Amino acid sequence: MRIDVVSIFPSYFDGLTLSLLGKAQDSGLLDLAVHDLRDWTSDRHRTVDDTPYGGGAGMVMKPEPWGLALDQLAGSVAEPVDGSSRPTIVFPSPAGEVFRQSTARELAGREHLIFGCGRYEGIDERVFEEAAGLGEVRLISLGDYVLNGGEVAVMAMVEAIGRLIPGVVGNPESLVEESHEDGLLEYPSYTKPSVWRDREVPPVLLSGNHGAIAAWRREQQLERTRRRRPDLLAD
Numbered sequence: 001m002r003i004d005v006v007s008i009f010p011s012y013f014d015g016l017t018l019s020l021l022g023k024a025q026d027s028g029l030l031d032l033a034v035h036d037l038r039d040w041t042s043d044r045h046r047t048v049d050d051t052p053y054g055g056g057a058g059m060v061m062k063p064e065p066w067g068l069a070l071d072q073l074a075g076s077v078a079e080p081v082d083g084s085s086r087p088t089i090v091f092p093s094p095a096g097e098v099f100r101q102s103t104a105r106e107l108a109g110r111e112h113l114i115f116g117c118g119r120y121e122g123i124d125e126r127v128f129e130e131a132a133g134l135g136e137v138r139l140i141s142l143g144d145y146v147l148n149g150g151e152v153a154v155m156a157m158v159e160a161i162g163r164l165i166p167g168v169v170g171n172p173e174s175l176v177e178e179s180h181e182d183g184l185l186e187y188p189s190y191t192k193p194s195v196w197r198d199r200e201v202p203p204v205l206l207s208g209n210h211g212a213i214a215a216w217r218r219e220q221q222l223e224r225t226r227r228r229r230p231d232l233l234a235d
């Protein structure tokens, strides 16, 4: 899978070379490139923002550098004649659809993702219209709170998507048992010692009875989900 990220703070993404996603890049499962939006400016100050038409607080990202960046990156991956590999272009935005495990799964199936990180009050709206001519455009939010820019949101999305690429997580079974994969929160985990500071591991886990263990874990998943995230059970 190819992922391009465009940002005015490319060094935010240095962390993605660590751990599992770093290995995925080394082994060629993930081809991740981070780009500085200012590379597509042509003025001496490498300007990426300007004041909003109609007035108001803050600055808006200018369309020209975004247009050039997306033109170049959308055309950067060899494409079959049927156009089936048009990129999916994701703009992180608190005004977008909420990012879920199902969103990560869907995007992990794409050949080419481009993430465009906005800052300030956002990107000139015409950039989204223009991008729709280059690929499938998605505005995606991490949740109902405000970040200073899209970078941290994109890091979260790339990590959630990247680990779903086949081969990135060593033991695929560990993916199946996680929170949200079956719509429920994960069951609690314990390891040795069986007694720690007078706290005992639930005896069923030491019983060797696999049926009883599976039933207990399911019960724990349901109980936790009811208590912490009743909204998940309503869905």
Ligand code: 6GU
Binding pocket: 091, 092, 093, 094, 140, 141, 142, 143, 144, 145, 146, 147, 148, 149, 150, 153, 154
């Ligand atoms: Cl994707 N971007 C920003 N700037 N703030 C957010 C967000 C995204 N998701 C939640 N808050």
